[in-house]
Amino acid sequence: MNKGVQRVPLYTQIRDYVFKQISDKVWKPGDRLPSENEFAEQFNVSRITVKNALAQLIEDNLIYRIQGKGSFVSRDLAGEPKLYQEGEPARTEEKRLVAYLMPRLGNTFTAQLLSGIESELTKLNYRLLFCKTDDSQETEKEVLREVIQLGVKGIIVFPVDGESYSEEILRLTLNEFPLVVVDRYLRGIETNCVCSDNVDGAHKATAHLIENGHNRIGFISTPYQGTTSIEDRLVGYEKALAEHQIPVEHRLRLHHFDGERINVVLKDGEADPGIKEEIQAFLRQNADMTAVFAINAAVGLTVIEAAREIGIQVPEQLSVVFFDNYELSALSSVPPTCISQEEELMGREAARLLASIIDNPKQERRKIITPNKLIVRKSVAPVGTTV
Numbered sequence: 001m002n003k004g005v006q007r008v009p010l011y012t013q014i015r016d017y018v019f020k021q022i023s024d025k026v027w028k029p030g031d032r033l034p035s036e037n038e039f040a041e042q043f044n045v046s047r048i049t050v051k052n053a054l055a056q057l058i059e060d061n062l063i064y065r066i067q068g069k070g071s072f073v074s075r076d077l078a079g080e081p082k083l084y085q086e087g088e089p090a091r092t093e094e095k096r097l098v099a100y101l102m103p104r105l106g107n108t109f110t111a112q113l114l115s116g117i118e119s120e121l122t123k124l125n126y127r128l129l130f131c132k133t134d135d136s137q138e139t140e141k142e143v144l145r146e147v148i149q150l151g152v153k154g155i156i157v158f159p160v161d162g163e164s165y166s167e168e169i170l171r172l173t174l175n176e177f178p179l180v181v182v183d184r185y186l187r188g189i190e191t192n193c194v195c196s197d198n199v200d201g202a203h204k205a206t207a208h209l210i211e212n213g214h215n216r217i218g219f220i221s222t223p224y225q226g227t228t229s230i231e232d233r234l235v236g237y238e239k240a241l242a243e244h245q246i247p248v249e250h251r252l253r254l255h256h257f258d259g260e261r262i263n264v265v266l267k268d269g270e271a272d273p274g275i276k277e278e279i280q281a282f283l284r285q286n287a288d289m290t291a292v293f294a295i296n297a298a299v300g301l302t303v304i305e306a307a308r309e310i311g312i313q314v315p316e317q318l319s320v321v322f323f324d325n326y327e328l329s330a331l332s333s334v335p336p337t338c339i340s341q342e343e344e345l346m347g348r349e350a351a352r353l354l355a356s357i358i359d360n361p362k363q364e365r366r367k368i369i370t371p372n373k374l375i376v377r378k379s380v381a382p383v384g385t386t387v
Contacts, residue, residue, distance in 0.1 A: 022062060033063060097126070097153060098154050108297075112344045113183070113346060117350055120352060135160045144168045144172070145168070154178035154358045170189050179191060180350050180353050182194050192354075194350040195370070197369045198228075198236065199235050199239065201374075202237045202323070209380060210244050212291075212319065212380055216249075217252065218252040218292040219293055220299050230295055237293055257299065284310070292320050292321075303318075304320055316386065321337045321338065322339070337376050345370050
């Protein structure tokens with residue numbers, strides 16, 4: 001008996017619960033239902049599971065949703081419009097649903113990438129379902145299965161950091177389900193993907209430092225193993241050093257910082273104290289290091305803040321260049337030299353590729369590499385520049 005209960009899908013349990021509350025007149029016509037977050041907490045499930053349950057109730061005309069307001073009990077058996085915005089008539093034309101899975105949404109890069117995907121899908125008459133996976137491979141696996149149950153026509157996946165292989169993505173790919181991986185690729189899985197030219201970008205950044213006379217160049221990063229975008233940036237960094245006969249020195253590498261903690265500087269404007277202290281110790285231990293290539297804006301800004309707190313002037317004593325431009329960067333106290341990835345373009349290309357695959361799932365798989373550019377500002381100076 002208990003095993004039978006456990007096999008009932010979670011979204012079905014939520015749907016049945018809501019149905020019973022309405023049947024028992026606990027919730028009356030016009031009453032607002034609990035929010036998706038409240039349902040998720042009550043049943044200890046993800047929001048996508050709640051969305052799945054509510055979607056079935058909307059389809060059955062038991063509830064209706066007002067965008068920005070929530071879900072409500074229908075006033076009669078005929079039901080209310082399934083989804084509408086106040087001030088606008090309900091649309092009869094149904095848009096096809098596409099899911100986009102992303103580990104986090106906490107900086108300009110991820111926001112612009114999402115903007116590019118959403119704007120292009122809108123032009124192509126698709127509706128976007130955005131799902132955050134919180135950098136968890138288990139959550140990503142669960143969400144992939146749930147959006148399939150929702151009947152999405154295709155999926156764009158920004159894999160979680162450190163993910164080098166995914167059985168779920170492999171299974172979908174082998175079954176020719178329309179799927180595009182964005183920002184990076186997964187080794188050993190021939191998927192459709194769209195990503196920036198990370199090798200070239202890192203090569204440009206490192207070569208720019210070398211052109212300014214630097215030959216002791218540090219590499220500071222979040223963990224790179226399993227994350228192909230970061231692995232490729234390390235390749236580009238080493239390639240530039242090799243081309244100029246500069247030896248690779250592993251002592252000048254620091255690459256284990258937690259992504260969520262390092263991103264604090266982008267949210268709060270102040271770096272994580274523990275990470276900052278570790279970078280300061282690294283700078284003191286390698287006093288001959290005159291430049292740093294940082295893997296992203298959060299790492300680069302933390303390096304600049306850490307250096308200045310211990311009296312190391314940027315760029316006079318330490319030049320810094322990193323991946324990703326950010327909002328109002330040109331107005332920073334030290335306007336940073338950086339690699340801009342053209343993230344909106346990347347998002348638009350991913351959306352167009354997915355739409356093409358939906359129309360023709362059997363087409364040859366493609367890897368689209370988008371360009372990037374070096375933006376030169378004030379965080380790099382020639383070796384020997386005086387304070």
